[in-house]
Amino acid sequence: QQQVKQSPQSLIVQKGGISIINCAYENTAFDYFPWYQQFPGKGPALLIAIRPDVSEKKEGRFTISFNKSAKQFSLHIMDSQPGDSATYFCAARGYGGATNKLIFGTGTLLAVQP
Amino acid sequence: NAGVTQTPKFQVLKTGQSMTLQCAQDMNHEYMSWYRQDPGMGLRLIHYSVGAGITDQGEVPNGYNVSRSTTEDFPLRLLSAAPSQTSVYFCASSYSNGPYGYTFGSGTRLTVV
Numbered sequence: 001q002q003q004v005k006q007s008p009q010s011l012i013v014q015k016g017g018i019s020i021i022n023c024a025y026e027n028t029a030f031d032y033f034p035w036y037q038q039f040p041g042k043g044p045a046l047l048i049a050i051r052p053d054v055s056e057k058k059e060g061r062f063t064i065s066f067n068k069s070a071k072q073f074s075l076h077i078m079d080s081q082p083g084d085s086a087t088y089f090c091a092a093r094g095y096g097g098a099t100n101k102l103i104f105g106t107g108t109l110l111a112v113q114p
Numbered sequence: 115n116a117g118v119t120q121t122p123k124f125q126v127l128k129t130g131q132s133m134t135l136q137c138a139q140d141m142n143h144e145y146m147s148w149y150r151q152d153p154g155m156g157l158r159l160i161h162y163s164v165g166a167g168i169t170d171q172g173e174v175p176n177g178y179n180v181s182r183s184t185t186e187d188f189p190l191r192l193l194s195a196a197p198s199q200t201s202v203y204f205c206a207s208s209y210s211n212g213p214y215g216y217t218f219g220s221g222t223r224l225t226v227v
Contacts (some may be wrong), residue, residue, distance in 0.1 A: 009154070032213030043118075043204050043218030044157070051213075089156060093213050099164050100145045100208050101172075102216065106156035 003027050004092050013112050019077040021108045023090035026071065030092040034102070035064065038087045042073050047088070048075070062087030080112045116140050122206050127195040127226045135190040135222050137205030139154035143217070144210040146188040150174065150201040151221075157204065163188055164210050195226045 004057045005024045013019045023033075034049035050064040050073065057064045063076040077084055090105040121136045139146065147162035149172075159172030163182040177199060179191040188207075192199060202223050206216040 007155070032211075036216075036218075041220075043206075043220050044216075045180055045218065046215035049213070049215060099161065099162065100210055100214055101147070101162060101214075103159070104149070104157040106154060 003103050006090050006108060007105070008108060010109040011111070013077075013080045013110065015080065015082060015112055015113075015114050017080050019075075019080045019084065019110055019112070021075045021088050021090070022072065023074065023092075023105050024070075024072045025092050027092070027094065028071070029094055032093040033064070033066065033073050034091050034093075035062075036089040036091065036104075038089065038107075039096060040086075044089055065080075070078045077110075080110075082112045083112050085110055085112050102108070118205055118207055118217050118219035120203075120222050122222060125222060125224050127192070127224065129195060129197060130227060131195050133192050133195065135192075135203055135224075137188045137190065137207075137219060138186050139207040139217070140186065141186075141207065141217065142185060143207035144185070145214075146182065146205065146207045147172070147216075148178070148180065148188070148190045149204045149206065151204060152201050160190065160203075161191075166217075184202065196225045200224060200226045 035047045036044035037047045038044040061078045062074045088108045091102040118139045143163045148160040149157040162181040163169045205219040208214040
């Protein structure tokens, strides 16, 4: 069963606007929350990631906001561009152990209109 | 530096046939995994490995086998293909004892008729 719930399933944003994708998790033992970007016909690629001891992380136009008490995290894309059109996946990693196993959300298809 | 290489890129199988999806990485990553991607379902973990000789099941392992005889290679075997296994399959690798980001292959699109 899905332990990371992602919304919306699809999103249309005008060029220059802000794209916001939300994820919620149930397992409090997650300790790492990455976001992946996938273009058609390609494999997902790591975009940005955050640890739960930080409330926000920014890299260029991409920002992760993290709310530990609400068990939610979101991706904000500022000044969205047509080149940002892709599928975005949030993910979470279980705490501890020798593995790096990630649980992924169901994905959000973003279309940025020129 | 090739990263993660998956072969083949496309495959059509008949129900009941078997095949092996190949995955190789040249980054000396200990951790390797297989995911399937289906519309509306996201990426679901099939099997993973934390090193040569060590494998474990993920969320949807039924109908698939894996082995890890070397650090570089992690093949996925479909024992008797079923239409429900029509999907896009991705192999990913990373260092263990993370957290570390995954490097994904470019995928294998499999159709079972």
